[in-house]
Structures are given as C-alpha cells and as structure tokens.
Amino acid sequence: MTLTIETLGGRGDGIAAHRLEDGTPVSVFVPGTMPGDRADVRLGAHRRFGVEGSLVRLVMPSPDRRRPPCAVFGMCGGCQLQFLDDTCYAAFLADRVRDTLQHQGISGVPVRAAAVSPPASRRRISLKAEGRDEGVRLGFNARGSHRLVDITACPVARDSLVALFPGLRDTLAVLLAGRGRAGIILTATDSGMDVLLDMDRAATLQDRDILTDWAGTNDIAALHWRDRGLMDPILIRRQPVMRFDGVPSALPPGGFLQATAEGERALRDAVLSAVEGSRRIVDLFAGIGTFSLPLARGRAVLAVEGDGAAVTALRGAAGAAASTHRLTVEHRDLFRRPLTADVLARFDAVVLDPPRAGAAAQVAELSAGTVPRVVSVSCNPATFARDARILIDSGYHLHWVQPVGQFLWSSHVELVGLFLR
Ligand SMILES: C[S@@+](CC[C@H](N)C(=O)[O-])C[C@H]1O[C@@H](n2cnc3c(N)ncnc32)[C@H](O)[C@@H]1O
Incomplete structure (x- = not known):
C-alpha cells in the first residue's frame, strides 16, 4: 500500500x-x-x-x-539517517529530546539547536572482523543482525582511522586464519592511535610479532589484546593521553571518551556556561576529566568516579596540574553509595554525567538536598527525562537543554540540561 x-x-x-x-x-x-x-x-x-x-x-x-554519502548505506547498521539533509537531521535530534521530555510531562523548556559533529570527525570506532576462507570481513553489523558488512571506508570516522583499514585487514587475516571473530576498537588519542583487540583466545608469540610489526609501520601508540576480559598489553610505544584544558590525562584501554572533539567541545561549553558564578563544584561520573579539568581552572572541584583506572588517570592529571587547577578525586561507586544530601550541601553546583542507565540513586539524594544548581549531561534522553521529572518534582526548574549529536546520521543524541532551584 x-x-x-x-x-x-x-x-x-x-x-x-x-x-x-x-x-x-x-x-x-x-x-x-x-x-x-x-x-x-x-x-x-x-x-x-x-x-x-x-x-x-x-x-x-x-x-x-538527499543522496546518502556512504557506499554501504542500507546494508551497514550504522548511520541510518544519512538521507536526511543537515537541517532535517539537526531538527530530528532536537525533536527527539523535546518528545522524550514531553513523555515525562515536561514541556515549555527551551531546547537549543542541536550541535552536530561533521562527517569524518568520529575519533573512536568499534569494528568487527570475521575470518573467512577468502579473507577477512572487516566492518559493522547490519541493522538488528550479527551479519557483518564489509567496509573499506567510513564517512563518519576520522581519516586517520580509515587509513588503518587495509593493513588491519591483512593483519587480522593472519590472526584469525580463516575462522573466528574479533572486535577492534580504534581510538585516535592526542598522543597517537590506541588499539584494543577483543579476541577469544590468548595471544601467541607469533601474534605478538605480527602485531608489533603492524604497530611499528603504522605508528600505533598502544595496542592491547583482550582475551575474554583479560587485558594483555602487546605494546605501549607511547601512553595514550587526552588533553583537557591543556592537561594530559591517560586514557585507559577502552576507557570512556566523548566520540568526537567537536561533541566534547559542545558538551564542555554548555557545562561551563551552566556553572557560571559557581566556586565549589562536584563533578559526578567524572571519567578521566573531560569536564573536571576545564571546571577546575579557578574553581575548587571534587571529581567522583567509579572506575579504578580512570581514577588513577585523573589523580595523575590533577597532581601534574596542581599549580593551575584545584582538583581532588574520589573513587566511589555512585550507584551503591551516592553522595548524600548533606555532603552535596557543601557545593554550589553539581555536574553529573552518568552512563545510559542514568543516576537514579544520586538524583534521589539531589532531590532531597539544597544544591542550587544541577547540570545534567546524558547520553540517553529517556533516563535524562526520568531523572529530570524527579528533580522538577522536588522543586528544580529546568532552564534549557542543549542537544549534541556526536553519532552523525544515527538516532543517538546526547544532551546537557541546567536545573536551578
Ligand atoms: C558517560 S561517562 C562520562 C565520563 C566523563 N564525564 C566524560 O565526559 O568523559 C560515565 C562515567 O561514569 C562512570 N561510572 C559508571 N558507573 C559508575 C558508578 N556506579 N559509580 C561511579 N561512576 C560510574 C564510568 O566509568 C564513566 O567514566
């Protein structure tokens, strides 16, 4: 029909x-x-x-x-909206945020124009590889399927990532020897390429030699082999680091990183504008310091994070930047042990950026407390809106929301919202 x-x-x-x-x-x-x-x-x-x-x-x-720019559009499971022109795509992201808030009965909030990252800007991609008799298939899964779509280019990824595909394919052909699957996470860090291979066996001496050769030829900074969760450093030629407010922070293998530099900038600028005038800030779910370090220039910041490797990295960065940044770091599981309303009362502003599940326990403490300013960053509009409903019901007013599109041509959207009471 x-x-x-x-x-x-x-x-x-x-x-x-x-x-x-x-x-x-x-x-x-x-x-x-x-x-x-x-x-x-x-x-x-x-x-x-x-x-x-x-x-x-x-x-x-x-x-x-408009004509989709990617040769495997419709086959590959990513980027399903690349036939939308730029204006329609940005409007879709903002509407998605507005509709999700509406589902929680939240309306009339200014939703700003979405800040969308351009093509060729994604600095991390997660590929899959499959060994076959005729060679290796390297690419992404088809939509809703485990079928792998072979790719030779990717218009959303940085050129430095795409340039690795041919050599990676040849290297994986030897590692996979015609059978089995692997996951490959490529991250363009500020000190060079970080590679994490997800394999279902331990690395042999031959694997190490092959990977060391490939890494040397391609100036790879670090390469880890993860065998069913066990991390094996194959080589670390340079520590992968990201710079936040000019301060280098070590990126643990596979550690959280905003997907594009442009998206990170849009999120950070929204966070910094939202805390204007605040002197004492707590940054919850801080990672390796994407927001904590820019916030800590001229303000006292407590960063709280649950992942041990990220905490070590951020403590190192805070120590090295102690003359310019006032940052202390606490290792804490905020799902099990959220900061209590009493502790939160010491701060002028709370920034929180939880994983997709949101921060129900922490938001319950915030709603019972008195902090005047809450800046909520989220990668999931549904849990953002759920937590927003709780904050609003406890007396906060949601002043604005900034959508950020880091996953170009997908339905994925991040957002920052400012709550005041
Ligand atoms: C969306 S990331 C944000 C990180 C950081 N704000 C950034 O922008 O780079 C969420 C962070 O929450 C941390 N996390 C996940 N579960 C946690 C928990 N239960 N308690 C504390 N931190 C947790 C993760 O390790 C990750 O660093």
Whole structure:
C-alpha cells in the first residue's frame, strides 16, 4: 500500500498514520523513510506501539531527501539517517529530546539547536572482523543482525582511522586464519592511535610479532589484546593521553571518551556556561576529566568516579596540574553509595554525567538536598527525562537543554540540561 510519512520516531524510523481493515488507527514504522516521502510499504508484525512496515519503493521522495554519502548505506547498521539533509537531521535530534521530555510531562523548556559533529570527525570506532576462507570481513553489523558488512571506508570516522583499514585487514587475516571473530576498537588519542583487540583466545608469540610489526609501520601508540576480559598489553610505544584544558590525562584501554572533539567541545561549553558564578563544584561520573579539568581552572572541584583506572588517570592529571587547577578525586561507586544530601550541601553546583542507565540513586539524594544548581549531561534522553521529572518534582526548574549529536546520521543524541532551584 502507499503511505505518506509524517514524522520520525525516536529510533529514526519514518511514521505514517494508517487505518487497518477494521478501521483501527495505527502508526506504521518504516525504516529508511522520512517526513514528506510517499512510499509503497509492506506491512509486517504488530508491535506495542504500532505496525512494522518495510519500504518497497519510494513513489515520491521528500524534497528534503538527499543522496546518502556512504557506499554501504542500507546494508551497514550504522548511520541510518544519512538521507536526511543537515537541517532535517539537526531538527530530528532536537525533536527527539523535546518528545522524550514531553513523555515525562515536561514541556515549555527551551531546547537549543542541536550541535552536530561533521562527517569524518568520529575519533573512536568499534569494528568487527570475521575470518573467512577468502579473507577477512572487516566492518559493522547490519541493522538488528550479527551479519557483518564489509567496509573499506567510513564517512563518519576520522581519516586517520580509515587509513588503518587495509593493513588491519591483512593483519587480522593472519590472526584469525580463516575462522573466528574479533572486535577492534580504534581510538585516535592526542598522543597517537590506541588499539584494543577483543579476541577469544590468548595471544601467541607469533601474534605478538605480527602485531608489533603492524604497530611499528603504522605508528600505533598502544595496542592491547583482550582475551575474554583479560587485558594483555602487546605494546605501549607511547601512553595514550587526552588533553583537557591543556592537561594530559591517560586514557585507559577502552576507557570512556566523548566520540568526537567537536561533541566534547559542545558538551564542555554548555557545562561551563551552566556553572557560571559557581566556586565549589562536584563533578559526578567524572571519567578521566573531560569536564573536571576545564571546571577546575579557578574553581575548587571534587571529581567522583567509579572506575579504578580512570581514577588513577585523573589523580595523575590533577597532581601534574596542581599549580593551575584545584582538583581532588574520589573513587566511589555512585550507584551503591551516592553522595548524600548533606555532603552535596557543601557545593554550589553539581555536574553529573552518568552512563545510559542514568543516576537514579544520586538524583534521589539531589532531590532531597539544597544544591542550587544541577547540570545534567546524558547520553540517553529517556533516563535524562526520568531523572529530570524527579528533580522538577522536588522543586528544580529546568532552564534549557542543549542537544549534541556526536553519532552523525544515527538516532543517538546526547544532551546537557541546567536545573536551578
Ligand atoms: C558517560 S561517562 C562520562 C565520563 C566523563 N564525564 C566524560 O565526559 O568523559 C560515565 C562515567 O561514569 C562512570 N561510572 C559508571 N558507573 C559508575 C558508578 N556506579 N559509580 C561511579 N561512576 C560510574 C564510568 O566509568 C564513566 O567514566
């Protein structure tokens, strides 16, 4: 049947209104479509929120559609929205934030224009490889599947990452010897490329030799082999570091890092503007100091983080920058032992940037306390909105939200929100 797509859903699927034969109104979710498209659609399974549809043919494309830049668009599971023009894509991210807040009954909040990272800016990518008789498949999974799509380029990744693909493919062909799978995380750090291989066996001497050769030829800074969780440093030619406010902080293998430098800047600028006038700040879920170090220039900052390796890195950075930055670091599990309302009362502002699950226990303490300013950074609008509802119900007012798109052409969006009371 032919449908007109009216909106985009939270996962980036086009949505059309339709009536079933018995007259029941339903929403049809059609991946690969956008508002303004007229499309022939095959109806599929009924889900809780509507009916799945698959695109058979575009009858009349939306005028805002553009040619997807990637050669494996539609096959690779990433970047499913690259046919949206830049304006539509930025509007989609802001709408996604607005809609998610609305689901929690939060409306009327100024949602700023999304800060979207440009193509070729992703500084970390997580690839998969599969050994096959005819060679190695290297790439990303197809959408909703474990089938690997082979890639030779990636328009969202930095050129320095893509340049490694051919040599990496040849090296993995020897390591995988025609069978098995591997995960590869490539990170362009400020001191060079960091490589983490996820394997399901220990490294042999031959593996080490091959990898050492490849690393030397490609000026790799560090390479670790993770065998079912066990970290084996194959070589460390230079310590991978990231600089925050000019201060180098060591990046542990696989340690958290904002996905693009542009996204990091947008998040940091929003955080710094949100704490203006605050002198004593606590930065919760601090990682290796993305926000703590810029915050600690001219202000007293306590950074709290649960990962031991990140804490060691941030303590090292804080020690080295002690003459310019006032930063202390606490190692603490904030899910089990959130900072209590009494402790929080010592600070003018709280910055928190939890993992996707949000920070329910910590937000409960904040809502019972008196801190005048809470800056919430999140990679998950749903848990941001859930936690926002709790803060608002306890007397905070949400002043603005800044969406940040670091995962270009995906439905993923990060955000910063300022709460005052
Ligand atoms: C989204 S990252 C943010 C890190 C940092 N703010 C940044 O922007 O680079 C979340 C951080 O929370 C930390 N984390 C996860 N669970 C935690 C817990 N239960 N207690 C404290 N920190 C935790 C992770 O190790 C990670 O560093």
